[in-house]
Amino acid sequence: MPDILPDMAIQWQQFEKIWLNLIQRYGYQECRFPTMEETALFKRSIGDVTDIVEKEMFTFEEKGKGGKSISLRPEGTASCVRLCLEHGLLHNQQQRLWYMGPMYRHENPQKGRYRQFHQIGVEAFGYPGPDIDVELILLTKRLWEALGIKETVRLEINSLGSSEARQAYRLKLVEYFNQHLEVLDEDSKNRLEKNPLRILDSKNPAMQSVIADAPSLLESIDEESKNHFEAFKQALTDNGVEFVVNPRLVRGLDYYNRTVFEWVTEELGAQGAICAGGRYDGLVDMLGGKSTPSVGFAMGIERILLLQQLKGMTAEYDVDGYLVTVGEKAHIEGICLAEQIRSNCPNFKLIMHANSGSDSFKSQFKKADKSGAKLALILGETEVEAKAVGLKFLREDKAQVTKTWHELPAFLNEWQQNQEEN
Ligand code: HAM
Numbered sequence: 001m002p003d004i005l006p007d008m009a010i011q012w013q014q015f016e017k018i019w020l021n022l023i024q025r026y027g028y029q030e031c032r033f034p035t036m037e038e039t040a041l042f043k044r045s046i047g048d049v050t051d052i053v054e055k056e057m058f059t060f061e062e063k064g065k066g067g068k069s070i071s072l073r074p075e076g077t078a079s080c081v082r083l084c085l086e087h088g089l090l091h092n093q094q095q096r097l098w099y100m101g102p103m104y105r106h107e108n109p110q111k112g113r114y115r116q117f118h119q120i121g122v123e124a125f126g127y128p129g130p131d132i133d134v135e136l137i138l139l140t141k142r143l144w145e146a147l148g149i150k151e152t153v154r155l156e157i158n159s160l161g162s163s164e165a166r167q168a169y170r171l172k173l174v175e176y177f178n179q180h181l182e183v184l185d186e187d188s189k190n191r192l193e194k195n196p197l198r199i200l201d202s203k204n205p206a207m208q209s210v211i212a213d214a215p216s217l218l219e220s221i222d223e224e225s226k227n228h229f230e231a232f233k234q235a236l237t238d239n240g241v242e243f244v245v246n247p248r249l250v251r252g253l254d255y256y257n258r259t260v261f262e263w264v265t266e267e268l269g270a271q272g273a274i275c276a277g278g279r280y281d282g283l284v285d286m287l288g289g290k291s292t293p294s295v296g297f298a299m300g301i302e303r304i305l306l307l308q309q310l311k312g313m314t315a316e317y318d319v320d321g322y323l324v325t326v327g328e329k330a331h332i333e334g335i336c337l338a339e340q341i342r343s344n345c346p347n348f349k350l351i352m353h354a355n356s357g358s359d360s361f362k363s364q365f366k367k368a369d370k371s372g373a374k375l376a377l378i379l380g381e382t383e384v385e386a387k388a389v390g391l392k393f394l395r396e397d398k399a400q401v402t403k404t405w406h407e408l409p410a411f412l413n414e415w416q417q418n419q420e421e422n
Pocket of ligand 1: 074075076077105107112113114115116117119121122123252253273274275276277278280295296297298299300301302303
């Protein structure tokens with residue numbers, strides 16, 4: 001469960017800003033739900049025989065008699081559906097929602113895989129057509145462009161068909177793999193009866209040729225799902241989105257049907273999926289609501305930021321001014337002046353040197369420089385007498401100037417505007 005230090009937090013903030021702007025432009029609304037729920041919710045939604053539920057949940061018993069089993073959320077879709085049902089958000093209504101926050105999975109940590117990680121999830125309820133599937137892809141593509149990682153990610157898609165078609169396919173698959181038992185590893189043998197589709201996901205090199213010859217899911221899906229998939233692919237092409245159909249993409253959560261997709265990169269080793277999702281038309285019904293077509297995805301923020309770092313993209317705190325003072329009187333005046341600047345120059349980022357009674361002028365300047373500030377504002381006894389302030393340009397080749405307190409806000413606002421324009 002990694003800490004996020006200040007020099008990383010700035011990259012998170014930059015990412016969140018870009019995200020917020022983008023998702024509002026598509027008309028989605030945010031919802032927030034607790035980091036834990038009853039374990040039963042996750043078991044029913046994600047599926048009993050999945051890695052997440054079998055091995056990865058942080059689960060504990062609530063204290064007291066009849067205490068319930070509670071789990072830290074391993075993902076957000078189940079909680080989001082629970083929230084909608086509990087508050088009646090799906091009564092004859094469509095919803096376009098998103099959420100962000102930490103998720104918890106007890107996996108072996110490695111680069112790009114953590115036990116506490118952060119997802120942004122998007123869920124659309126009440127839209128049956130492939131147009132909304134496409135919208136989700138288009139908004140993620142726009143995000144990769146804004147983040148500067150578009151060139152390093154690839155879209156993989158598949159269709160799992162209806163749950164009936166999937167059931168029939170499952171039987172076919174069990175029959176096929178039963179004829180090749182000698183090639184299957186222990187993990188896959190365990191999955192054979194419980195969740196045979198997941199065998200298609202195996203990375204074991206010894207099993208690849210058997211997997212390649214397995215019956216194809218796409219060929220087994222129902223007519224309606226085929227049409228949905230064709231329309232989805234056509235709309236992607238119409239909008240200039242490149243994609244690869246990966247017939248072995250089955251996803252590790254049981255609630256999916258029809259469209260599934262993953263945005264993947266080669267640059268993060270085994271943790272290549274940065275964003276994944278699909279349709280889950282049966283989940284709302286299964287959790288006690290009225291049958292509601294649903295589709296969504298979630299992206300792993302840590303993986304996206306890692307990808308940006310690998311491409312050499314970093315973010316830095318942006319400081320405009322640093323106020324240094326000489327002597328006790330100037331320091332007291334300095335605090336008032338700093339507040340006046342904050343009132344009158346709303347975009348000016350100013351650090352007020354604290355503790356200047358004991359810090360020399362030189363050491364204050366060193367701190368000003370280290371802070372990244374572009375301007376040092378200097379307040380000594382003479383300046384206080386004159387109700388003025390000295391301005392030293394720390395990053396520009398310009399002579400120091402003096403401005404009265406009265407002139408200062410207009411000067412700083414204009415200076416800042418020039419900085420932005422250049
Ligand atoms: P998921 O594929 O389990 O789907 O997770 C989505 C994304 O979360 C992954 O593609 C990855 O980027 C990130 N992620 C997952 N596990 C970890 C980890 N241990 N460390 C770092 N990042 C991780 C879901 O969670 C579904 N709820 C997505 C969805 C929403 N489907 C429909 N709606």
